[in-house]
Amino acid sequence: MAARIDEELRLSDEATISHLNIVIAEGTGAPYSIDYFGKCFGTVRAAAHAARPDLGCDTLLARALRHTAVTRLAEAGREIPQIAAVTGHSLAQAAAIVDRYMTRTRKLGDQAGAKHLAEEPRHALAGGRETQKLNESPGKS
16 A cells, blocks of 8 residues: 555656746757747747738737636636646736736626536525425425
8 A cells, every 4th residue: 555655646746847847849858948938939920920910910929828828718717726837827927817808708707607506506595494496396305
């Protein structure tokens, strides 16, 4: 049993992701440096602008892509700690980005309501007595 516990602990330690090593340069297999990433991003941005100047890619900033990732993950229903784990932001930074850039829509409200109802116990307390499913008769459970 001790060997199994040791193996599980080893695997969980290896599964820890450092935000410093998430983006890997394909050519070197090493983590991008800030300067190298900026150079590569500038090259891609220039090529995108040359191909489609109407999109306005020439003014695109790398951090805008991270902000977009944050909002898209939030729209997909991910929680702030999950988003921060993917993007490398702190919890406070991820929450601030969601607060600033995410558009509050009826669809999101509907999704939140549906999620709440799905997670709610089938029999909730209402007015001091247990409610029954709509399709059940009183006295049946």
